[in-house]
Amino acid sequence: MSDTLGKKTLGRVVKRTEMPELSKPFSPVQLAKAITSKRTGMKLTLMDVSQALAISKPTLIKIEKGDVTVQLHNVLKVMEYLGLSFSLVSDDMAHTNEEVSDEQWY
DSSP, X not given: OBOTTSOBOOSOOOOOOOXXXXXXXXXXXXXXXXXXXXXXXXXXXXXXXXXXXXXXXXXXXXXXXXXXXXXXXXXXXHHHHHTOOOOOOOHXXXXXXXXXXXXXXX
């Protein structure tokens, strides 16, 4: 059996997981859930992603469990592959009531 991306599957169906509430304060577990949700929403298996990125399946599993010992570059590689990105906010900015426009970033 092959899916729409032309990859061979072994009859395994990727079950979509729900995206976490992203307006809550950031945590490693929240990021892990977002990564899992995005991967499963794209119907990609752990093996699909690990092979495409040349990272081990156990490393990807650790990322999806929120393991903070995983190297940041691996987390960022997975996020980029899945089309996820961060939005960084300075503590100084978080304590003001001012809106920050995109033009203020450069």
